[in-house]
Amino acid sequence: MVRLLSLEVSNFKRLNLQRPLELGEGITLIAGQNESGKSTILDAILFALFARTIRPGGRPRDEDILQYGTNKLILSLSFMVEDRRFVVERRIYRTKPNEATLNERLPNGSLRTIATKVNSVTDEIANLLGGLTFDEIVGSNVVAQKELNKIVEQRRADRIGVINAFLNLESFNQAVGKLADEKRAIEGTPSTPGTLPVAREKLEDLCKQLEEWKDKEKELQKTQTSLTDLSKKTEETKREYKNKHELLAKLETYQKELTRKNQIASDVKNKTDLLRGVKKQIEDLESKQKESSSIKDELKKYEGIDQLPAAMDRLNASAQEFQNKQLQLQTSEKSAPVSVAGLQRTYQEIQTHPGVVGIQQAQRIRQNARTIMIASALLTLAGGALGVLMAWYFFALVVVGIIGLMYSTRQSGRASALAAQHSDYVARVRSYEDQRNISADFENRLSALRTQVFEARQELVQVVNGVSRYQELVRGSVQDPIQIAHDIKKKFDEEMSQRQVLSTKIEQLYSDLKKRPYLENQEKTISGAIKELQGQHDAIILPELPERITYSDTLLAQTRTEDQSLRDAIVKNDANIKNLRDNAGKLTKYIEEKKDLPHQTEAQEKNVQGLEKKLRVVNDARTGLDKTSESLRTRVKPSVEYYMSIFLPSVTMNRYKAVKLDDDYKLSVWDAEAGEYRPREVFSGGTEDQLLLVMRLAFALALTPEARGTRPEFLFLDEPLGSSDEVRRGEIIQLLKTELAQYFKQILLVSHVEGLEQDVDHIVRLENGRVVEEV
Ligand SMILES: Nc1ncnc2c1ncn2[C@@H]1O[C@H](COP(=O)(O)OP(=O)(O)OP(=O)(O)O)[C@@H](O)[C@H]1O
Numbered sequence: 001m002v003r004l005l006s007l008e009v010s011n012f013k014r015l016n017l018q019r020p021l022e023l024g025e026g027i028t029l030i031a032g033q034n035e036s037g038k039s040t041i042l043d044a045i046l047f048a049l050f051a052r053t054i055r056p057g058g059r060p061r062d063e064d065i066l067q068y069g070t071n072k073l074i075l076s077l078s079f080m081v082e083d084r085r086f087v088v089e090r091r092i093y094r095t096k097p098n099e100a101t102l103n104e105r106l107p108n109g110s111l112r113t114i115a116t117k118v119n120s121v122t123d124e125i126a127n128l129l130g131g132l133t134f135d136e137i138v139g140s141n142v143v144a145q146k147e148l149n150k151i152v153e154q155r156r157a158d159r160i161g162v163i164n165a166f167l168n169l170e171s172f173n174q175a176v177g178k179l180a181d182e183k184r185a186i187e188g189t190p191s192t193p194g195t196l197p198v199a200r201e202k203l204e205d206l207c208k209q210l211e212e213w214k215d216k217e218k219e220l221q222k223t224q225t226s227l228t229d230l231s232k233k234t235e236e237t238k239r240e241y242k243n244k245h246e247l248l249a250k251l252e253t254y255q256k257e258l259t260r261k262n263q264i265a266s267d268v269k270n271k272t273d274l275l276r277g278v279k280k281q282i283e284d285l286e287s288k289q290k291e292s293s294s295i296k297d298e299l300k301k302y303e304g305i306d307q308l309p310a311a312m313d314r315l316n317a318s319a320q321e322f323q324n325k326q327l328q329l330q331t332s333e334k335s336a337p338v339s340v341a342g343l344q345r346t347y348q349e350i351q352t353h354p355g356v357v358g359i360q361q362a363q364r365i366r367q368n369a370r371t372i373m374i375a376s377a378l379l380t381l382a383g384g385a386l387g388v389l390m391a392w393y394f395f396a397l398v399v400v401g402i403i404g405l406m407y408s409t410r411q412s413g414r415a416s417a418l419a420a421q422h423s424d425y426v427a428r429v430r431s432y433e434d435q436r437n438i439s440a441d442f443e444n445r446l447s448a449l450r451t452q453v454f455e456a457r458q459e460l461v462q463v464v465n466g467v468s469r470y471q472e473l474v475r476g477s478v479q480d481p482i483q484i485a486h487d488i489k490k491k492f493d494e495e496m497s498q499r500q501v502l503s504t505k506i507e508q509l510y511s512d513l514k515k516r517p518y519l520e521n522q523e524k525t526i527s528g529a530i531k532e533l534q535g536q537h538d539a540i541i542l543p544e545l546p547e548r549i550t551y552s553d554t555l556l557a558q559t560r561t562e563d564q565s566l567r568d569a570i571v572k573n574d575a576n577i578k579n580l581r582d583n584a585g586k587l588t589k590y591i592e593e594k595k596d597l598p599h600q601t602e603a604q605e606k607n608v609q610g611l612e613k614k615l616r617v618v619n620d621a622r623t624g625l626d627k628t629s630e631s632l633r634t635r636v637k638p639s640v641e642y643y644m645s646i647f648l649p650s651v652t653m654n655r656y657k658a659v660k661l662d663d664d665y666k667l668s669v670w671d672a673e674a675g676e677y678r679p680r681e682v683f684s685g686g687t688e689d690q691l692l693l694v695m696r697l698a699f700a701l702a703l704t705p706e707a708r709g710t711r712p713e714f715l716f717l718d719e720p721l722g723s724s725d726e727v728r729r730g731e732i733i734q735l736l737k738t739e740l741a742q743y744f745k746q747i748l749l750v751s752h753v754e755g756l757e758q759d760v761d762h763i764v765r766l767e768n769g770r771v772v773e774e775v
């Protein structure tokens with residue numbers, strides 16, 4: 001049994017109660033104009049209990065319920081559960097966190113705090129109400145404004161929840177909830193992993209680890225075997241290396257000594273060769289001595305030749321001079337300016353030249369001609385003058401004059417020709433004389449040259465004869481002095497060069513002979529050195545080599561290579577052994593650390609099997625519970641139909657009586673006029689609202705006899721009468737007062753319809769969020 005006692009409100013939406021509103025038994029009419037705050041009273045009660053409202057639906061935001069322009073909302077509801085009294089207070093702040101407290105008012109009047117946090121207060125109240133949720137209350141105890149059809153339109157699962165609650169099947173609900181929780185906990189949800197998948201995952205991981213662990217165990221065994229094998233092999237290699245290295249050391253010493261010995265032997269050989277050479281040189285000195293004597297004798301032949309170069313120079317100069325003069329003469333002879341024959345021809349020509357008659361004759365002729373010409377001219381002139389006077393007598397004079405003139409002209413021409421011929425003659429004579437002079441001159445020079453040539457030859461012959469050393473080349477008479485000069489010169493050059501060769505040779509021999517003391521000294525030194533080296537050579541004793549080993553460079557090289565490769569093998573093996581040891585260490589550590597894995601895996605396997613079994617049990621239990629509650633619920637339907645058939649005739653003035661509900665609580669009503677059950681939707685809007693109201697009320701009543709414990713005794717009806725006429729309204733009120741009042745001790749009827757005051761127990765009239773009348 002849950003009963004509401006009083007409500008205090010400050011700034012909840014528009015609602016502001018000046019003093020606590022007492023909520024008594026019976027029907028309380030909450031009246032007032034539109035927007036006066038009537039529905040807000042229901043929301044205030046629901047918010048105090050569940051922290052939720054009908055408007056806005058669900059969990060409202062602080063600013064939705066905090067009165068506009070205010071910063072603080074206070075809501076306090078006193079209520080009774082069985083015979084215990086409680087006070088819930090919620091404070092909403094605009095700027096700081098909300099607060100809530102739930103206290104129990106003890107019989108002595110003092111308060112006992114139950115919860116002081118917003119969430120824990122809500123949870124505690126839900127517990128006090130026997131697990132009833134907000135949705136369940138709204139579905140059963142609240143007929144909200146415009147939400148009459150809520151019960152029929154509820155989701156099936158929610159409706160089952162409501163029905164379960166009223167059948168006192170909360171334990172079913174709780175069990176189903178718990179099983180669902182368990183199932184969820186085992187199977188998990190998209191956001192939270194379940195214990196079974198986690199356990200399976202863990203098992204999978206453990207199996208993998210176990211597999212790995214077993215592999216590692218095998219690997220460790222393999223590693224240890226490899227380690228033993230490799231260690232043995234390395235020991236053998238080390239022994240082999242020791243022997244090889246000792247042999248190498250011996251061979252290297254042997255090689256060193258042998259090299260030294262060979263080096264000394266080679267030095268001895270070189271020195272012996274050298275000594276032989278020195279001895280040979282000393283021997284050669286004897287023959288060189290003889291040779292030098294014979295060359296010395298030979299050189300005597302060339303004594304006095306040193307005085308000859310000056311004579312040779314003279315000979316050269318003289319021969320050159322002679323040749324030059326000869327050449328000059330030959331050249332001059334070839335270049336004679338006038339030939340003798342030409343000169344004679346010219347001479348004959350001028351002897352027979354016509355101009356030879358002379359110039360006097362020509363002058364004489366010209367004188368005579370001039371005289372004749374003057375006389376003729378005078379005669380002609382006289383003849384001409386006399387002729388004008390005396391006619392033809394004197395004409396003869398003119399003719400004679402003209403003839404005289406002609407003659408004189410001819411004679412004058414002849415004189416000119418003679419003069420020209422003479423001039424030519426004179427020119428030719430002059431030319432001849434010139435040529436003759438030139439020729440004479442040339443002849444003079446030629447003869448001078450011939451004299452010079454002769455003198456040069458004489459000179460040359462004299463010089464040639466002066467060279468007494470080569471007189472045999474002159475051969476008695478000097479025919480061709482140039483040839484002789486040439487032969488002498490040639491002979492001289494030959495002798496000079498022979499003497500030069502001999503001189504060089506003898507100088508070389510003298511120089512060689514001078515080396516004798518040095519060579520003898522060297523011979524001594526080298527002999528000493530050879531002796532000493534021989535001693536050193538014999539003193540070197542080659543080390544003894546192991547049996548059947550004969551030294552060779554190839555053997556040494558091969559031993560070196562083998563020594564190196566053995567050393568490399570040892571280093572490599574040591575590194576491998578270290579790696580294997582490290583690996584074995586790591587594997588042993590890992591195996592030791594995880595030695596519990598087989599046990600853990602086995603335990604986890606059992607754990608998974610246990611969880612799987614548990615899940616099966618949960619599923620089976622849930623199916624069983626669902627079936628049981630279902631069968632219990634089906635028992636309710638006939639009661640609902642029963643109550644409806646009682647309420648409906650009174651509300652509809654006997655017009656409708658029988659009703660039918662299918663498994664989904666779909667409502668059909670017997671329409672006598674139609675002669676059949678008709679679905680509620682086909683009836684008039686007002687009748688449909690009345691059908692639904694009746695069904696809601698019947699539903700609650702059908703469940704009530706079954707109800708136990710903390711069933712809420714209050715019923716909220718927000719504007720249930722709006723669509724009913726006055727007659728039916730009266731019937732509904734009667735129904736509330738009679739039938740329903742037996743089960744709901746507190747009925748809060750919200751209505752703006754006037755004229756109900758005489759039918760209700762209390763009146764609360766609101767205006768603008770404030771109580772203006774309270775009866
Ligand atoms: N946070 C708020 N602060 C102030 N006023 C609010 C707030 N939220 C809602 N209101 C107003 O409160 C008024 C009361 O609404 P309510 O639903 O209680 O009216 P009503 O009396 O039930 O009216 P009706 O008869 O029309 O159903 C409305 O005018 C609404 O606009």
Ligand SMILES: [Mg+2]
Nearest residue numbers: 038039040145
């Ligand atoms: Mg309202």
